[in-house]
Amino acid sequence: MVRRFLFLLGSTRLDGNTEAMARQAAAYLSPEVEQSWLRLSDLPLPAFEDVRHTGDGTYPEPVGNPKTLLDETLAATDIVIASPLYWYSLSTSVKNYLDHWTGWLRVPGADFKARMGGKTLWGVTALSDADSAKADPLVGTLRYTAEYMGARFGGVLLGHYNFPGQARTEPELPAAKDFFSDRPSIVTTRLASPTRIRISA
Numbered sequence: 678m679v680r681r682f683l684f685l686l687g688s689t690r691l692d693g694n695t696e697a698m699a700r701q702a703a704a705y706l707s708p709e710v711e712q713s714w715l716r717l718s719d720l721p722l723p724a725f726e727d728v729r730h731t732g733d734g735t736y737p738e739p740v741g742n743p744k745t746l747l748d749e750t751l752a753a754t755d756i757v758i759a760s761p762l763y764w765y766s767l768s769t770s771v772k773n774y775l776d777h778w779t780g781w782l783r784v785p786g787a788d789f790k791a792r793m794g795g796k797t798l799w800g801v802t803a804l805s806d807a808d809s810a811k812a813d814p815l816v817g818t819l820r821y822t823a824e825y826m827g828a829r830f831g832g833v834l835l836g837h838y839n840f841p842g843q844a845r846t847e848p849e850l851p852a853a854k855d856f857f858s859d860r861p862s863i864v865t866t867r868l869a870s871p872t873r874i875r876i877s878a
């Protein structure tokens with residue numbers, strides 16, 4: 678089966694570090710792998726509303742941007758959440774996208790959970806803090822989200838950057854090279870390499 682990677686960019690600025698890190702890692706994907714890149718700020722979603730316990734608890738079939746994102750999500754074999762670390766967690770657009778999964782789970786006929794099951798969820802994040810442990814809430818969110826959906830958690834590529842363009846102009850992250858490979862040669866831990874790391878799955 679041809680793999681298709683969906684890159685969801687969740688920064689609120691252009692020329693961001695998270696996107697540059699994701700592009701570094703994606704450059705090593707083999708040419709047969711399809712790639713789709715979406716900037717969540719180009720596809721704003723309405724604020725998620727919890728109607729799970731209202732009426733029959735279903736959600737209507739999405740239209741517009743939510744439909745685009747649902748279709749792209751389902752078409753992917755691999756979903757890469759590229760979110761800067763905002764207040765120790767995901768950016769608002771990414772969090773809202775994940776909240777919409779709760780609705781998509783309840784769209785009659787969408788079969789969302791079963792179809793998410795065979796996918797891999799990855800993360801890429803930039804943070805200004807020198808302490809990688811500050812990204813633990815983001816890593817945990819992605820890890821547990823994958824687990825809940827029955828998907829595989831691929832890990833999180835983590836880089837310490839602050840100013841826009843920094844990740845693009847500095848030397849490439851060593852961990853970017855085989856981040857998306859099934860058998861990465863660099864699987865470091867926070868303790869082994871405090872500055873440029875891949876959090877292993």
Ligand SMILES: Cc1cc2nc3c(=O)[nH]c(=O)nc-3n(C[C@H](O)[C@H](O)[C@H](O)COP(=O)(O)O)c2cc1C
Binds near residue numbers: 693
């Ligand atoms: C709203 C906001 C919240 C942030 N919160 C954190 C944080 O909790 N920890 C941290 O280390 N950096 C934090 N930062 C810094 C960003 O993670 C950092 O600048 C990162 O490089 C931005 O990624 P980007 O260039 O992809 O947008 C925050 C930045 C913003 C704008």
